[in-house]
Amino acid sequence: MPLLTRSPVLLVGLTVASGCQGEQDFTELSRRLSTSLATFDAGIVPIEGRETLALFLASTGSGEVEIYDVYVDDPENWEITDSWKIGNGIIDSGSASSPAYGRVDVLFKPTEEAFYRTTLTIVSSDNEVKETDSEGRGIWRVVLRGIGRDPCGQLYPSSHDFGPRPAGGYFSESLTVQNCGQLTLTIADFDIDGSGSFSVQTPTPIYVLPGDSDQIEVAYEPDGAASAATATITMDTDAPGLEDTPIRLRGNQCDGSGHPGWDADNDGWTACGGDCDDRDPTRSPDEQEIPGDGSDSDCDGDDGGFEVEASGAGGPGYDIEDNATIRSQAMVSTCATVWDISVGVDITHTYVGDLYITLYSPAGRSVLLHDRDGGTQEDLSGVYEVGNVGSLTSAEDLAALIGAGGTGTWTLEVSDAVSFDDGQLNSWFLVLTCT
Ligand SMILES: [Ca+2]
Ligand SMILES: [Ca+2]
Ligand SMILES: [Ca+2]
Ligand SMILES: [Ca+2]
Secondary structure, three states, rough: OOHHHOHHHHHHHHHHHHHHHHHHOOOOOOOOEEOOOEEEEEEEEEEOOEEEEEEEEEOOOOOOEEEEEEEOOOOOEEEEEEEHHHHHHOOOOOEEEEEEOEEEEEEEEEOOOOOEEEEEEEEEOOOOOOOOOOOOOOEEEEEEEEEEEOOOOEEOOEEEOOOOOOOOEEEEEEEEEOOOOHHHOOEEEEEEOOOEEEEEEEOOOOEEOOOOOOEEEEEOOOOOOOEEEEEEEEEEEEHHHHHHOOOOEEEOOOOOOOOOOOOOOOOOOOOOOOOOOOOOOOOOOOOOOOOOOOOOOOOOOOOEEEEEEEOOOOOOOOEOOEEEEEEHHHHHHOOEEEEEEOOOOOEEEOOOOHHHEEEEEEOOEEEEEEOOOOOOOOEEEEEEEOOOOOOOOOOOOHHHOOOOOEEEEEEEEEEEOOOOOOOOEEEEEEEEEOO
16 A cells, blocks of 8 residues: 555556546546647758658547547648548547657648748647637647758859860760759759760769769760761759750860860961961961961951052153153052052163162152163063062062052152163053052
């Protein structure tokens, strides 16, 4: 007996047992239901994914509790499973220190990126809870929360140009996938559209944890012809951002390429991107054109400038007499700047060593073409050119006339400085390259 009195559990048990039996006809049993939390979090769940929330229902009264119904305000995103119906929804009696448990499993199924919140209501035979429905049944409410998110992935770079590559080689490049979200992202597969010379070497599936990154290795194996190749790789992934970011690859394709391999002379222009001479860094669209130099410096397809021809009078009336000077004029209507010049003369004379020939430009410059050279040679016919590359050699270089204006009157002056021999200026002409 003293043992019994020192055992509170047993005492309570005895008391309850005797009380119940004695009062059951006129006193209702205590039916009490509760949950451990007022709010349950499902956490972050992928769109179209699902997460199970387990809510334990504690029965702590002296009577069993019957669950009549469990429902949520938002059944589209929160699905109540039938778990609570096990045992016909009846949870045994319990006590505060030793509850009996029932369970409600709820599936959280977010359909879009959003914060979700719903109220879960449990209708039961709980007779101690404050809220009851119109039929006097106990109402217990808890809040369910969850977040719907898409996995987030970023790819960089999203394109790669392998540049000019020899056939038969193997070239690879690593691209980085960064998980930019709070969910694990999955790349299930790759789909390659384009040249079969490209492949993805990284095996699938690829899982990238939040905050982590992973490498995707893409390879290029140029075929025998090493001809231009392109491909677009799309990813089968649960990260919409990645799904919308195709990987674009190219190899041996100069057109539109910025790959340095196509710029052999390092002038910043590729052979297909506007460099008309990829062996010469002084020729590119960046260069200034020098008209008339025989070179298309700015790669626009021509040497620059335009040619102007003009001729002066000659023949009868243009006799070259002893110790006398004659002048003949040629008119040039448009030549802002002279970039190149050649002068043709046709003179009959029995001793050209008597002659001085000078050309005057409208800009006030002059060049001595003939300085009593040639001695006993008869006649003078040919062309003077800049740099003395013409059939006639000038005493002073015609280059002195370059860079100055050419519009206006050009004058050829012929002087015979010695007696005895004479002749005639038959004709002369100018060919100018102008801008
Ligand atoms: Ca170049
Ligand atoms: Ca070049
Ligand atoms: Ca040009
Ligand atoms: Ca040029």
